[in-house]
Structures are given as structure tokens and as C-alpha cells.
Amino acid sequence: MTPVFSTAYLPPIAYVATMVQHTELLIETKETFPKQTYRNRTEIMTAGGVRTLSVPVIRNNHSRTEEVGIDYKERWNIIHLRTLAAAYSASPYYLYYKDYLEALMTQRYDKLIDLNEALLKWILRLLKCDCQLLRTGDYQKEYELDFRNTFSPKVPYPTEGQEKYYQVFSDRLPFTPNLSIIDLLMNVGPEAKDYLKRIA
Numbered sequence: 001m002t003p004v005f006s007t008a009y010l011p012p013i014a015y016v017a018t019m020v021q022h023t024e025l026l027i028e029t030k031e032t033f034p035k036q037t038y039r040n041r042t043e044i045m046t047a048g049g050v051r052t053l054s055v056p057v058i059r060n061n062h063s064r065t066e067e068v069g070i071d072y073k074e075r076w077n078i079i080h081l082r083t084l085a086a087a088y089s090a091s092p093y094y095l096y097y098k099d100y101l102e103a104l105m106t107q108r109y110d111k112l113i114d115l116n117e118a119l120l121k122w123i124l125r126l127l128k129c130d131c132q133l134l135r136t137g138d139y140q141k142e143y144e145l146d147f148r149n150t151f152s153p154k155v156p157y158p159t160e161g162q163e164k165y166y167q168v169f170s171d172r173l174p175f176t177p178n179l180s181i182i183d184l185l186m187n188v189g190p191e192a193k194d195y196l197k198r199i200a
Helices: 013-019 076-086 096-106 114-126 181-199
Strands: 024-027 041-046 049-054 131-136
Touching: 013 181, 041 076, 041 096, 041 181, 049 076, 076 181, 096 114, 096 181, 114 131, 114 181
Parallel strands: 024 131
Antiparallel strands: 041 049
């Protein structure tokens, strides 16, 4: 049974923990693109607390996810990279991952779905996960394994099972679960896969 997920920009930990349990995944492309979701935003920990990074998109009220473009009028990708550097340059694994992340994020992608897929494939490689990503060919209202709306910044995901791990600003800020997978990778590196298995 193949599960279906929404596309996501540097998705939250719970999203990836669910994803890596499967070997084949569908990414929804035919839905009408909804606002204010993880499809074009992510949450990271900074010295000032949790911060949301959003990819500016070009869309109309009826755009399908596969049609949503990326707006490069502002250098949002450079801003995101600088924010990530400020947040994670002191983390144990920032130097290991930063060049790859910069290479991906400084490429120009016409469509949001392509940016998200490139980043997700890189993340899955780091996790040594052989998940095959497929895109939906048509819109279906229901799937047996449907995670398209499971992970939402509007509805906090249950985090009781997310054990604590070291976060860069843990000396001054409380542990925050279910941030972007980037937070986990920068702080625990190769141990991220085992962590995801434990909380799945």
C-alpha cells in the first residue's frame, strides 16, 4: 500500500519519521494548492526562538500544486541560507551539510514541487533511506494511507513520543519538538535515522 504525502519544504521531523517507514511514496501534485502549510514553509530554532521560513510562491486561487511557481523577486533563498547559518553554524554537523544545502538552494527552480523534491531526495540520501518518490497522476479525494493533511502548522502534531535531543540553544531555550528535519540533522547527524525509527 503506497502512502500519499503533501509536498513539503524542509519538512518537520514527524513527516520524515512517517515517510521513512515506506519504500515507495506518492507526493500529491494535483490538489488545489492550500495556503499556510508546510508545502512552502518550515520551522527552525534560532537564538530568538522558533522561526518560520517561507518560500514566496506564484499562484492563483485555483493553482494545482504542480503549477505553483517560486517568486525570486527577493533573494529569499539567500536569506534562508543566512538564517540557517546563524541558527546552526555552532551545531555539530553544520560544516558537514552546509555545502550540499547551499548548492541545492542556490539553484533556480521554476516550480515549488521541484525545489521540495530536490531537498527531500538529498535528505533521504543522508538518512540512507531507499524511499522511491513518485508524483500523483490525478487527484483522488481519499487514499487508504493518506498523510496529505496530517502535518500542519495550524494543528500541532502530537509530540509525546519525540524524545529530546541536543539543540543549539538548549542552554537558554526549552527543547522544541517537531521542528524541520534540518534541526535534527544539524544537531545529531548520522544518528538522525535511528532517532526517526524510535519515534515513528
